[in-house]
Amino acid sequence: TKSKPSLTFQPVLDRIAAEIGEMPGRGRPAAYIPALAACDPDRFGMAVAEPDGTVYGVGDWRQPFSAQSITKVFTLALDLAREGDALWEHVGREPSGNPFNSLVQLEYENGIPRNPFINAGALVVTDRLQTQTGDAAEALIAFLRAESGNDQLSINEAVAASESAHGDRNAALGHFMASYGNIGNPVPVLLNQYFRQCSVEASCADLALATGFLARRGIRADGTRLLSGSQAKQVNAIMLTCGTYDAAGEFAYRVGLPGKSGVGGGIIAVVPGHCTLCVWSPGLDERGNSVSGVAALDRFTTLTGLSVF
Ligand code: GLN
Numbered sequence: 001t002k003s004k005p006s007l008t009f010q011p012v013l014d015r016i017a018a019e020i021g022e023m024p025g026r027g028r029p030a031a032y033i034p035a036l037a038a039c040d041p042d043r044f045g046m047a048v049a050e051p052d053g054t055v056y057g058v059g060d061w062r063q064p065f066s067a068q069s070i071t072k073v074f075t076l077a078l079d080l081a082r083e084g085d086a087l088w089e090h091v092g093r094e095p096s097g098n099p100f101n102s103l104v105q106l107e108y109e110n111g112i113p114r115n116p117f118i119n120a121g122a123l124v125v126t127d128r129l130q131t132q133t134g135d136a137a138e139a140l141i142a143f144l145r146a147e148s149g150n151d152q153l154s155i156n157e158a159v160a161a162s163e164s165a166h167g168d169r170n171a172a173l174g175h176f177m178a179s180y181g182n183i184g185n186p187v188p189v190l191l192n193q194y195f196r197q198c199s200v201e202a203s204c205a206d207l208a209l210a211t212g213f214l215a216r217r218g219i220r221a222d223g224t225r226l227l228s229g230s231q232a233k234q235v236n237a238i239m240l241t242c243g244t245y246d247a248a249g250e251f252a253y254r255v256g257l258p259g260k261s262g263v264g265g266g267i268i269a270v271v272p273g274h275c276t277l278c279v280w281s282p283g284l285d286e287r288g289n290s291v292s293g294v295a296a297l298d299r300f301t302t303l304t305g306l307s308v309f
Pocket of ligand 1: 068069070100101119163170198261262263264288
């Protein structure tokens with residue numbers, strides 16, 4: 001039998017949940033679609049997964065929520081695994097300093113988005129994954145199910161329809177990049193894939209486990225390799241610099257880990273070689289990051305000393 005280290009993450013998670021419960025000011029749930037606007041900002045869950053698949057959790061850590069932009073990490077990894085560095089001819093790797101749904105830099109940079117985690121860049125990645133697989137959202141779901149061990153994990157079709165009904169800005173991004181020749185599929189096909197991707201529902205436990213390959217230097221839950229060690233390092237680096245949009249500097253300062261947020265209120269984070277985390281609380285700050293989520297990760301790295309710095 002394999003001996004486990006005596007350290008368990010449970011006491012630190014319990015302590016963080018108690019502290020977050022006392023904290024004033026939770027932010028506001030995303031308001032652009034009714035399904036997210038209706039979320040209770042007092043919900044809070046957090047999970048830590050070790051590289052061997054052991055998971056610790058607290059609060060609403062088994063409650064599925066809308067993963068939203070967290071999925072951008074997985075589509076990036078799935079596409080990199082297939083086409084490697086060719087992807088970087090179509091999307092950059094620099095922080096944008098602009099909101100996640102911004103259009104402004106695209107015209108100056110010839111339809112090449114700054115990075116894969118702003119919406120424009122994620123649309124390019126999903127477009128390329130669509131070309132590689134024929135069904136990007138299905139490839140994403142298959143990956144998340146395999147890594148989390150949760151066969152129930154799926155897309156909320158009502159949320160996807162709502163994303164589509166309120167998707168004018170993403171449609172504008174898609175068409176604008178297509179005008180530069182940077183989108184390979186018909187824009188409506190791409191948008192359908194992107195909206196379904198955003199509408200994946202998963203729990204903190206599911207997403208902490210699914211992020212494990214980034215702590216295992218590219219190795220999947222079943223021991224096979226998704227990314228090279230170097231590619232896993234690169235994805236972690238892009239999460240650190242671009243994963244929380246125009247708040248990435250503040251996130252690195254407070255948390256000190258590669259992380260990726262979504263407007264559903266979730267954030268995933270990686271301690272390379274050590275563990276992965278996912279925290280969920282639907283109240284957001286004005287940049288679209290979970291207020292309690294960032295606070296909880298801040299407390300985690302402060303209390304444990306685990307950080308990349
Ligand atoms: N569905 C959202 C959008 O495309 C996702 C954004 C996010 O989670 N930051 O605008």
